Amino acid sequence: MSGLDPFDTAALRAAVLSAWTASPTRFREDANAEEDLYLGGYRDRLLVELAQNAADAAEGSGVLRVSLVDNELRAANTGRPLDAAGVAALASLRASAKAGGVGQFGVGFAAVLAVTDAPRVVSVGGGVAFSADDTRGAVAEIPALAARVAERAGRVPVLRLVWAVDETPPSGFATEVRLPLRADVDGAALLAGFAEQAVDLLLALPGLHRIEIDDAVWERAEEPIQPAATAEQSTPAPALDEFGSAAQRLPAPTTDGIRQPGEGARVEIRGPEGVSAWLVYRVEGTLGQDIADTLGVEARPHWTACWAVPVDSDGIPRPQAADVLHAPTPTDDRLSLPARLVATLPIEPTRRRVRPGPAADAVLAEAAKAYPDLVRLVDDEWRTTLVPQAGFPLSEVDDRLRELLLAELRQAEWLPAKGKYRAPARSNVLDVEAEGLAELLSDVLPDLLDGALSAQKHAASLAALDVPRIRLAELVELITGITRPPTWWRDLYTALAPIVDTDPGARAELGGLPVPLADGRTLPGPRGTVLLDGAADLLDLLAHTEVGALRVVHADAAHPVLEKLGAHVGVPIDVLDGLQETVESSLDDAESGVDTSGLVSVVLRLVRDSGVRAGDKPWLGALALPDSVGDWRRADELALPGSPLLDVLDEDSPVGVLSADLAAQWPESVLIALGVLDAFALVVDENPTGPDHDLADEADWWDASPDPPSRVIAVRDLDLVTEDAWPRALALLASEPDTWRALHEAGGYTGWWISRHAVIGGASPGEWRMPEARELAGLYDEVPDIGVDPRVLAAIGVRTELTIDSPEDAEELLGRLGDLDRAVNPGTVLRAHAALAEAVVDEVLEPADVRPPAGVRTLAGTVKDECSVLDAPWLLAVVGEDSVISAGPDFALAEALADLLDLPLASEEVGGEPAPAGEFVPWADLGAVAAACDLLGVDVPEGGAMVHDKLVIQCADGDHPAPWWVHDGIAHCEDTPQALARALAWTTDRWLDRHTLAELIEDPANHLI
Template sequence: MTTQDPFGTRRLREAVLSAWSASPTRFREDANAEEDLRLGAYKDRLLVELAQNAADAAGSGGVLRLSVVDNELRAANTGTPLDADGVAALASLRASAKRDGGTVGQFGVGFSAVLSVSDEPAVVSTTGSVQFSAQRTREIPELADHVAARSGQVPVLRLVWPIEATAPPGFDTEIRLPLRPDVDQAALLASFRAQAPDLLLALPGLTAIEVDGSRWTCTDLNADTVQLSGPDGETRWLLRRASGKLADTAGLGLEASPEWTVCWAVPLDPSGAPRPLREDVLHAPTPTDERLSLPARLIASLPIEPSRRRVMSGPGVTEVLAEAARLYPSLVFAVDPMHRTALVPVPGFPRSDVDSTVRDLLIAELRSAAWLPGVTESLAPASARVLEIPSDDLADLLSDVVPNLAAARLAEPEHAHALAALEISRLRIPEVVVAVTGIDQSPEWWHRVYAALAPFAENDSTIRDNLSGLPVPLVDGRTLPGPRGTLLADDPEFLSDLDVPGLRLVHPDAAHPLLERLGARPAGASELLDSLQEAVERSVADASAGLMVAGLAHAVLGLVGQAGGRPWLKALALPDVDGDWREADELAVPGSRFLDVLADDSPLGLLDPEFAERWSADVLASVGVLTGFAVIVDEEPIGPEHDLADEDEWWSAGEEPNRVVAVRDLDLVADDKWPAALRLLALEPATWRALREPGGYTAWWISRYASLNGHPPREWRTAGASDLVGLYDPLELDLGDDLAAAAGVRTGLQVKDAADAADLLDRLGDPERVVPHGVSLRAHAALAGSADPAELDAPERVRVLSGDAVLADDCVVLDAPWLLAVLQPDKVVAALDDDAAEPLAELLDLPLASESAGDVSGGELVPWSELGAVVVAAELLGFDLPLDGVTVHDELTADGQRVHWWVDGERRVHAEDTPEGLSRALAWAADRWIDRHVIHALLDDPDPRTVLG
């Protein structure tokens, strides 16, 4: 059966064979050229060329299906079927079926890419089918010598034969490529799958590519966006396309002006934001080897070399790239304003010459086009300025002040590289300060500026430093260059009538915490009050000079109501009843109860009644105006500097105080008003605490200088102070024990200091006083060691055992009980304390009795254990007998006087052989002196009933 030849392949074969016969080298040239294309230019471009052919055939809506059937790669496509010109082009290594009016730079030699996998390619179409075959070429007899010369290597795509085959249903053409044994079919199909999505984007003539059952489609979502769908999901691409005719075709060898097309494409994420590319290649329209570093893919019908890998040089390329650059800003403008900078080529090393050229063109176009998001409108980057900090609020506020201000969010780090590439000027913080200096804006506007700057200044000291000159509006209408030294007040109500030079109060509508961070001082009532200290301290002098100080007085009192008092507020000038201005602490509120206890010549004045009526007593008291006795509190005193009466004396009377809590003006109380004054002090908690302050000034001064029935409180005792009977008279005033004690009225026998000791000695030596024996004995014990004798004068008279106050000249201080037997009671001073004798003798400047005592002799030393009654007494009382014995005398004398017991100079114990003598000797020797009377009774009657009864 004869195979039909609808495309005249016989004639084509004869022409080729004739050419090879006429020029023996032509065979070799064709074979070499084909090998160069297979191994070089078209290596790894099989799918690209198959897809390009399918797109050319379809024009639009084309479908390409790729599969391997019986070891044969099949590429079926829809579109224009094969015709004679197409067959001729396939069989011509240097010709193309495309006309000059077609796409720039496309050549028919691309079909040679099939040689990378097959030596027996065939094209099956609805209009007929052809085959190329290396094997059939080798079998042509007249080529035997050529085949032998090249060891069997022959051109494959020069001789074409018709074959009987039919395109698969639904397709118009199918290229069939029997695969050589060395082809890895799985790897080949895998590479097709990887390339399919990009080829759909690059070739608008195709809408679907299927690879071995996996299908990719390209769908137009709108005029600017397409969606690629495939096994791995969907991807959206934003597109911008343009077309035209080349104005300059020099060097292209074309008679007519070809059309050019340009397409920019960038993938979009699910939110619609662009996902810039990092690495890509130029697509012309299929991939080339021209590497690009652009954020978007460039697909352009550029003139390319026959290898389809490199762009040709010449004016045509320059023209198309320039058109691509002019189109690019429209792609940028099509995305959300805050994502536009992602499409700016960032600085870096160009990946190729084309990359360098396109990047420069794009930057130039992007700098001049109005696409950059501005505060009010899109801007051209060449004239735009971007804030140093990403504050939308600040940008809005500055938009009327700084022209061409870009959207503030462009200051975010992700935009930095784009801004640098576009050479956009940054508006630094110092420039912001300069821009707003000298402008007239409302306080509310300034507050919004501070609020916008605050988050960035909070944690950045450099920004805070650069804001040091930020203007600040004041309540008086001035605007200061910088917040330092200004005051921030929540409510300037009390300062409305105040005229204080140098007071710089921020307008309350402008006040913001940022100003405090920049050096402004917080000015709540407390801070505002402190800012007026200097004015307060000179207020009396200002009033004397004729200046108006009433506004200051009312402002201070109003602030004190919120902030409390200060020690220096006592200097505030206030009017008295006569209209004179005096310091606040020199005035009292009219009607105050404590005024009734002051002396008639008191220097205190009365506050103007109308002024006093306007302000509460608490507020007036806070500035020092007296509504009662004033209390001074100093937690860290450094000296007697509180203007208290006799403070120096108190300060030096004892240890330096750790704090001072004292009632002031005690020296102004009238002598006959002290009982009432004390009751007033007890009524007020502050003065009562001051009166009871341990070691405090108030009690110290009152006890010495107040007058109760003509005497200081310390010269009286309370009625219940029984250990002071005879020494101090009871206070007859009804103050109550607590108040009396707090005022210094004595409640018991205490010697606190040298003054107390001197007073007690005087009272003991007063012959007019009748002092009970027990009181004097306890008083002498309290005096012993109570004061430094050097601070006291020895008393002329002393209280002796007889109860009398006698001249001290011949008196002694009892220091041993046995000496009483030889001493006269009117010559002996004694204390109810065994250890008090020596310090008491030193204090009274008297000798000890033992210093002049005589000695004894004779007697018989007897162990205590040999004295039966003594043994019984010790056993009954439960103590051990002394180891030393006792020297027993029938009759014992000392200093010529009869005594019952004695201790000699060598500390030997002597006793008469009597219960009285032995009992005291035993009690002393056994250190049981307190039991001497019980021992005496037992020696007299050694029976248990003596102890029990």
Template sequence: MSGVNDPFGTQRLREAVLAAWSASPTRFREDANAEEDLRIGAYRDRLLVELAQNAADAAGFGGHLRLSIVDGELRAANTGAPLDADGVAALASLRASSKRDILGTVGQFGVGFSAVLSVTDEPEVVSSTGSVRFSAQRTREIPEIQRHVAARSGQVPVLRLVWPTDSAPPAGFDTEIRLPLRADVDQAALLANFREQAPDLLLALPGLASIEVAGSRWTSSDSGDTVVLTGPAGTTRWMLRRGSGKLSDTAGLGMETSAEWLVCWAIPVTDAGVPQPLAEDVLHAPTPTDERLSLPARLIASLPIEASRRRVMASAAVTEVLAEAAKLYPALVFGVPEEHRTALVPVPGFPRSDVDAQLRELIVAELRAQAWLPGVAESLTPAVARVLEIPSDSLADLLSDVVPNLAAAWLANPGHAHALASLEVSRLRIPEVVAALTGISQEPSWWQQVYAALLPFAENDAAIRENLSGLPVPLADGRTLPGPRGTLLADEPEFLSDLDVPGLRLVHPEAANPLLERLGARHAGAAEVLDSLQEAVERSVADASAGLIVSGLAHAVLGLVSQAGGRPWLKSLALPDSAGDWREADELALPGSRFLEVLDQESPLGLLDPEFAERWSADVLSAVGVLTGFAVIVDEEPIGPEHDLADEEEWWSSSGEEPKRVVAVRDLDLVADDKWPEALRLLAMEPATWQALREPGGYTAWWISRYALLDGRAPRFWRTASASDLIGLYDPLPLDLGDDLAAAAGVRTHLEIKDASDAEDLLDRLGDPARLVPHGVSLRAHAALAGSVDVSLIDAPEHVRVLSGEAVDAEDCVVLDAPWLLAVLPPARVVAALDDDAAEALAELLDLPVASESAGDVTGGDLVPWAELGAVVVAAELLGFDLPLEGVIVHDELKANDQRVHWWVDRHNRVHCEDTPDGLARALAWAADRWIDRHVIHAILEDPDPRTVLS
């Protein structure tokens, strides 16, 4: 190639190479083998990488690379430093580089240039300072090496012998590499591969500002922390963090001076700065290697790599650079918004390579040690951070003062789980939350916020609900319980604000939340809350006596009663009296009540504090037992006389049968003796007391009839004005109570003997000589007394009322047991009852003989059939009865006990009579069992005419 300018001394370089080959056939083989290794190792897909690396090295910064195919020749034109002698020497040396100060940089036209051999055997470097060409064909034609060529079947080193050319670079470029493509190269596929690699190369090689591939252009705009790549498909943005330094020890590299390392982390981001983590990538050193990585960001670092430019060389330098890269990685994390930082954490998984494993371990260790993880209050180091199991911002805020190093709640969302697992961030699970909350002191309203924060998660997760079973719950009395089960949620919190009841499991109103009900708290209306206070109510007086404050309980109970009504046990509620003491509600009377006017001045009942009474209605106070009138006790299933009623045991046993129920007015014994008329009227005014007073066999009427005083006497001493069958026996009530009230109080309205006491009282009155008792009243009274009570329960009277109307000594008296005996007995000795059948029972009661025991007998007379007596037949026909079968013994004059009588019945039950209308009438009436018609029969016998019957 005579006449061609040779500014770089290529002839000298050729001569040196040929001399080496001639002197040592081994050297030729070594060069051929080395180049073959480089050609085979430098696959076609690394061609653009090496061309771009050379362009970037030449440019330094802001370089441009243009790739095109012209007449079957690939051309790579670039701006920057043109070719020089050192560069040419490097191209022809195989092992040399013109740059050795940057670790991992082969340098412009270094070993990486061998990648051109994957597409050509005739590479040419055209530069503004001179051009050179390599040629396999020309190398084969050199005579001095024919024997070496023959020995290798025509295979020769291509990049050892260099020749000058007179080609010039295109306008606007300083250098152009021209590669005549072998026939087996797919030109379209080659360009397509270049287009695919162009954006990544601009990112990896900051010395390049643009790459053009067959008319398609990519540009790079580098602002230091951000690189914006623009190409045919649009714009992408990468966030960068760069670092540099010198290795502490380069002995393993065989370098005389300390080498400089460069590190760059890059991650694609949106315009808003949101990172777009990489799923999989390769290590760039700075161009792509085959070292696969699973990191979210791309690592571009100057690392010692093998001659193939595909693998990192195992060395201390690699370890040190990777450690420096890991130290720089948190700076990348700090650059993204807090809510996206975990996207940059390497997630657990199998490493893609040894480098990947090493980097992941180093990066995670760095991230665990630096405070970048968003916390509730400040950024935290993952090594100490704790993340809630549930993503609740409000709960995290509430717990931040309780649980140290608490991370932001949103980190509990599933999208952050893998990153947190990689960082070994501790999870704060629900049981641990409960444990952290146990024993702390907070306001009820704070607890309510905690419950509100937990509620949405507990609603749909049974496991969370189970783990919250021990969640502390503040109660109205100031205590805190370990768990909501068994507590009460009140509907009426306004009544409970001052409630302080030891033992009551009532949730503080300010802490109430539906979560507690889901966890076992019982929703309680006024009635349920009131019932839960029974124990506190029943001990409230004792608590007050012990110095405890019970005013809150009193007002809470009264407020609940206004909603839920009363309960029997509320009578035990401690309420203040007018003297400043606390007493049971049913021991206090309402100020201004008419009930107070009828009580004895020495009554043990107290007066409710007037100021306290003004706060509540009379109905509410009455419902808890405060006396606005007489109190009524109701027991539907009594088991004994245990109701603290005056003389209750006496009443209980008075009837012979135990009462089936008790409906009784209490405190009757507290009524003043002279106030009973007013008291009775009060009892009649209230339905409950009026019902108790009228209860059949009830205590109230029983007690009042015996112990109340009306005009100084018990009500049972008096009779009503209309009680005609008691005239002479009982005095009329001198007060106007009305018959119904008087009767209910025990004032007698008719002749009635309820018990032995009544019978004894009636006998006393019948035997009282001072009383004027009408004959009919006496006869009816004796009839009522007969068989009325057990005679063993009373004593026989000393005086009895006889037919003469007098009360006489009972010693000489008899009880009339047959009407015919009246003819022989004096009225002053005969006690009679209106009912003939009552004689024997009356005699037993009075301890008197019956009259028939001392009566004589009769003799004589003629037995005459009744049918033979004409007037008798007429009487029987007119009155419509049959004549007796037996006849009658008729006497002209009939005597018994030496006294003349008109008729008689002897001991053989035979009927005797005189033949007179009076004697026949009585005998016929008795024999025919028509005794009631005896006077009508007498009249017919005297005048047997139908008009006698009709008139």
């Protein structure tokens, strides 16, 4: 070693050796303590401690350069050179040159022992060296200590005995630490590890602005981002070191505990891998005297705290997922905070963990108070990313800091709320994100945060701060009852529209959303309201008219989102439907003195605009309207002035005349759509349940049908027509398409009623026949010409054909047949009797329901009260035509006709038998018969006939000649073409072909002509 000794290292060695000699146990304690430090607390902290020492020495912006020279690690720094106090501290495991601080264990230099046994510190004022070999040599001369060294296998404390060296630092640097590396240390790997720590060290130690490791360089640049400090605060901030002398440089405190104004900055660290940027906020102060007393120091301890969060090139923070507490260099206390904390906290001798106690609590509390200021440096959009999230704490310090930060953040004003900032503890946020919604509601809900904070990315942070979230259902409750102009509500609906479009659940929660109406009311919920996109004058009319239950949304509030929430599409007819109850009670209201003129105007306007036609909405007929004498009457009880309907109604009819003034104000089509009469009115019911439509004789019509009608389309007020006006009434009915259809409705009420009650030429319609119904000639007279469409006459019951639909029809027909004053053709008589019989067969008639006539018309055209019904054609040979009636050639109808008229069958009255003078001849043997069958295309029947030269029927009243007869199933006939043909036709069941057969039998050649 050199003979120069500017720091009096000889005295320091002598003191240590004396202490060891006096107490060998002290030697062992020092050795153990040193070993604990570099093997435990300072393991892997070499660069950290070298950088910390460089930062402590820095004056302004310090520089640290680390290099490897001939397997010797060298760390040079600028700033204050080594002094005597520093040397004394280096040679003491329990002392520090930083007097008066909580972190009084100035033992960080022990970290060098992890790589070397002979560290040196050279400075511009002199240098010192430590050496394990030199220490062993020094203690070898003291037997007691030599024994201790032997016990420890030659291991000795390295940093207790110090020697002077005559070396100087490199140019431009004040001090350099030189560490010859042990053989087991990889110098290149050591430098690579240092390079990984450079950025963190420059951030943690603002006393350094540059670190050089081998050929790599990292530099720190800083830009303030808050106003310059006041004069009182202009003292330069001390380095972030352990509590100590820095406190002496602060203004003298006037009260216990001083906190200086903080500073914000953007810090950029440029290195080989690029630039890393951070937002930082620093604050410093002194603790109170009570803390100094606890620590056993005279000066109030100085503290500093710095919060730092990495940001990208746009200044957007990139919160950390995990980190460690820096005090100010890294500890082993793990943190889960979004930002890094660098604070001058008291630490344990191992420099691994914070030393618990009031000083640590005080500094952590002060750091927490500064955290909202860091948050305020961030743009509003990203501030919540700096809120500690819920989760298991990574350490006791982490748990404590999270509690403190959340408490401070809850009370600080930093969350944006309509151009200002609010504290979370006095705020709430919407549970849905919708552009403009929160801003619109901020006047109503003053504690509401900006809408951007409703986004899901902010949810966890706001939940950690206990900020209540206002769900849509709760929002509806909060705004129910408030008074706002309709345009405000429309803006609200606009803001809510995207939510309603995409979230079905939102529609249920918004079911009670207030809706302002045109009449000034506000309803709780859109359901049942009507959105009317009508003319301005209509909306104004609605706004100034009391119309009961009408729920038209105010024009300035109307919005499509209301339709999705239950409002009806805004067309006039929907509004009109909303007035049904009010219209139906309008007459009672008018008669009670209520002014219903506004309602009349609204309804008429809506009817006009909606295009409603007469009969579309029958309930409109209940609207109270003024009549010609100033009374109020239902619209459907009034006729238009000058209406042709008035000419056909009875003078005493209940139909009044509409006020001429009102009639002049509105088109006839609008008034008619209300139900005001200009022609006959209709009753329409597509789903009738009974005869309850207030139509004359409706129950009788209902009962007359075998099945209940499936719908009712009927002309009303037919019973009010005067008897002599029916031709005009029918013309009026035929002139309107709707009443025309009602007249022609199959089985409908209108035709049914008119056919029974109308008067044409002094008789009912059913007593006349149409001119073209010639088959009814004689039975019914031709209808007189009354100037009415024949189709109308047919529809109201003027007969077009012979039909029997009821017992009344049958009785009338029989009466006409029995009227000798009527000249009825024989064919008509046969057809009439056949129709009567068919009605019985088809069960249209029950014989018991028809009263037998006084007389019936016979085949001779006479009328008799006693006769029989011809049920077989051969019987005419023995009975007279004036004693039988017939249903025509279909003799199967005879029995039904007999039952209807309560007459015997002719076969029951005649008991004759053929005289036994005939000869049985097979049909096939009758050549003419066989030829006729062949020509007609029928098979020759089996069996044969009894052929007589002259056939005689022996009856009770004597013998009667007959051309043919059937007895016991055997045909008897004379040998004539006519007789043979009739017997053959009856046998082959081709009675209607009898005349053809007769011609073919008589002359087969007839079939060729």
